[in-house]
Amino acid sequence: METTTRREEILDAALEVFAARGYRRASIDAVAERAGLTRQGVLHYFPSKKRLLQALLQRREDLAREHLADHVYKDLPSLVAAVVTYDHQNAGLVQIHSALVAEGLIGDDSAHAFCHDRYRTIRDNTVAHLTKLYGDRLPSGLTPRAAASALVAMLDGMQLQWLMDDEQSDYPEIMRDVMTLLIGSTPE
Numbered sequence: 001m002e003t004t005t006r007r008e009e010i011l012d013a014a015l016e017v018f019a020a021r022g023y024r025r026a027s028i029d030a031v032a033e034r035a036g037l038t039r040q041g042v043l044h045y046f047p048s049k050k051r052l053l054q055a056l057l058q059r060r061e062d063l064a065r066e067h068l069a070d071h072v073y074k075d076l077p078s079l080v081a082a083v084v085t086y087d088h089q090n091a092g093l094v095q096i097h098s099a100l101v102a103e104g105l106i107g108d109d110s111a112h113a114f115c116h117d118r119y120r121t122i123r124d125n126t127v128a129h130l131t132k133l134y135g136d137r138l139p140s141g142l143t144p145r146a147a148a149s150a151l152v153a154m155l156d157g158m159q160l161q162w163l164m165d166d167e168q169s170d171y172p173e174i175m176r177d178v179m180t181l182l183i184g185s186t187p188e
Helices: 002-025 028-035 039-045 049-068 076-089 091-105 109-134 144-164 171-183
Strands: none
Touching (some): 002 028, 002 039, 002 049, 002 091, 028 039, 049 076, 049 091, 049 109, 076 091, 076 144, 076 171, 091 109, 091 144, 109 144, 144 171
16 A cells, blocks of 8 residues: 555656656656655656656556546547546646657657557547447548547647646637537437
């Protein structure tokens, strides 16, 4: 129990440090200080900065998956709105994701690999789900692949807009409306 709690405390601290500084500028020492541990204390649980990053990214995915488990995947516009709402309630997760995407673009191998794999997985899963629901063409006329790619781009773009202007609160509704337009209609 203590190990799980200590690991979670370290991940919470890493989330704050990585979100504030980005992966490259964050250090194990800064995470240790934030968690109230020594550098060796953090390295006991996470033997390297990359391992810490991987655990943090996995935690983000697990938290999002847990939150979305109660949502009906058939109603994609509402599901997407729920994703945006959840992320806005967990700003640090959005910040770390955005920081890691930026790191991946400028050459950090672990961030690039994570983002590449994550986007591919989300896109492929969405294509499979849309194909199962609608076949080769959505009611809007788009292919499942085109709709999935647009969805991923919109989610990231919407999250970046929100990070820049968190006073606007209607992003979930905007995403629901745009998804409804992308799909064309929801199956009965």
